[in-house]
Amino acid sequence: MSKRFIGARQTTLAGEIELKGTGVHSGAPVSLVLHPAEANTGLRFIVSKRGRIVAEIPADVRFVKNLTLCTVIGDDTGASVSTVEHLLAALRGLSVDNAYIEVDSKEVPIMDGSSAPFVDAIDDVGIRELSEPRTFLKVLKPVRVEDGDCWGEIAPHSGFHLDIEIDFPTPVIGHQRLALEVTPGTFRSEISRARTFGFMHDVERLWKAGLALGASLDNTVAIGDDKVMNREGLRYPQEFVRHKFLDAVGDLALAGHPILGAFRSVRGGHRLNAHVLQALLADATAWTMVQAPRAREQSVFRTAPVALAAGE
Numbered sequence: 001m002s003k004r005f006i007g008a009r010q011t012t013l014a015g016e017i018e019l020k021g022t023g024v025h026s027g028a029p030v031s032l033v034l035h036p037a038e039a040n041t042g043l044r045f046i047v048s049k050r051g052r053i054v055a056e057i058p059a060d061v062r063f064v065k066n067l068t069l070c071t072v073i074g075d076d077t078g079a080s081v082s083t084v085e086h087l088l089a090a091l092r093g094l095s096v097d098n099a100y101i102e103v104d105s106k107e108v109p110i111m112d113g114s115s116a117p118f119v120d121a122i123d124d125v126g127i128r129e130l131s132e133p134r135t136f137l138k139v140l141k142p143v144r145v146e147d148g149d150c151w152g153e154i155a156p157h158s159g160f161h162l163d164i165e166i167d168f169p170t171p172v173i174g175h176q177r178l179a180l181e182v183t184p185g186t187f188r189s190e191i192s193r194a195r196t197f198g199f200m201h202d203v204e205r206l207w208k209a210g211l212a213l214g215a216s217l218d219n220t221v222a223i224g225d226d227k228v229m230n231r232e233g234l235r236y237p238q239e240f241v242r243h244k245f246l247d248a249v250g251d252l253a254l255a256g257h258p259i260l261g262a263f264r265s266v267r268g269g270h271r272l273n274a275h276v277l278q279a280l281l282a283d284a285t286a287w288t289m290v291q292a293p294r295a296r297e298q299s300v301f302r303t304a305p306v307a308l309a310a311g312e
Contacts (some may be wrong), residue, residue: 007258008292010134012036012098014126019117021109024083024196024220025070027213030105032087034121037098039132042256043091045073045081046102055079059088059101061254061278067271069211071251082107085250085270086196090118092253093187093246096127097134113195113219114235115246119188134292139261143280150267152276157262159183164245165266170199172223176241182249191249193235194242197221200229248273255281257289 017034037044043059057063057073057080065080066072074080087108091099093115101108111117142155163179180186198212198220206212221239222229236242244265251273252259265272280286 007095007134010039010097010130010132011095011127012038012041012130013096013122014128017121017125019109019111019121021111021117022214022219023105023107024110024113024214025211026105026107028105028107030103030107030109032109033102035100035102036128037100039098039130041098041100043088043096043098043253044100045084046100047079047081047106048102048104057081058256059084059254060256061274061281064254064274067269067274069270071254071270071274073254080106083110084108085247086111086113086115087118087250088253089187089246089250090115090122090192092258093182093192093249094119094122094127094184095258096122097258098130110196110214110219113221114243115187115192115250119192135257136260136290136292137255137257138288138290139259139280139286140288141286143276143283143286145272145275145279147272147275150272152263152265152268152272154259154261154263154276154280157260160259161262162245162248163262163264164241164248164268165264166241166244167267168240170223171226172228173240176238178238178241178245180245187249190236191242191246194239194246195219195221195235196243197223197240199223200225244269252277260290 013036019032021030023030045057046053047055055075057075063073065074070083071085072080072082081103139154139156142153144153160182162182165177167175200222217230251270255277
């Protein structure tokens with residue numbers, strides 16, 4: 001493969017992807033179809049009901065409607081899609097720029113609680129490069145948001161770097177921190193399989209609030225008083241901070257373009273991720289759009305992105 005600028009061209013899926021699952025909060029069955037899209041489409045959710053399209057919602061932070069326990073996007077008609085972050089993390093983590101995401105429910109299926117099922121499905125069909133150059137959102141100066149003892153900051157960087165730190169008052173989690181340059185290779189190997197987690201003592205309160213109705217040990221790491229309740233244990237060392245990292249990749253995908261910047265979060269979550277992105281975009285002097293060099297040829301690849309991400 002030529003030594004052209006890696007990531008210079010926009011991408012889309014090489015084929016259609018169909019998945020079925022359950023909404024983690026609604027407990028309802030969900031059908032999801034990912035469709036290839038042309039250049040400059042971006043990532044767009046198509047909400048359907050009984051085979052009829054009722055809304056089209058861009059994966060854009062301007063459409064965020066709720067950030068309680070998950071990220072919810074919606075439009076002014078009242079249509080919404082929740083728990084979008086794990087799917088968006090998979091698409092952005094693998095550098096997929098354009099796709100239509102058709103969902104027949106108000107929630108993306110939770111699958112196994114991670115991005116791995118989405119990553120596997122994308123890898124099965126492959127990613128197609130398009131002729132149009134990729135456009136990046138480039139951070140020009142640091143932007144910081146504080147909320148009590150939680151804070152987040154995004155600063156200039158030549159790639160896409162995340163540094164996530166969490167601190168929970170339980171020995172099962174405690175203090176964890178992970179910093180990585182995000183590439184398709186590192187996302188697949190270090191982040192994609194990290195599952196969402198929750199505390200057993202919160203279950204009854206969430207159920208009464210109509211939340212977590214689809215949560216189970218099949219899609220959530222359950223934390224008891226002093227141990228992980230899942231029989232198989234954890235998938236990674238520090239799986240908890242890795243999942244927070246995964247969430248941040250998905251939430252930052254709501255920039256609408258791949259980011260050239262470094263994101264740092266301390267004791268944050270969906271709300272802080274979105275507020276940092278909103279603060280960045282609100283300051284016109286803090287960012288600009290840059291375009292990669294235009295390339296000519298097109299190709300479909302499956303395993304090549306891993307080799308390229310490793311630093312060919």
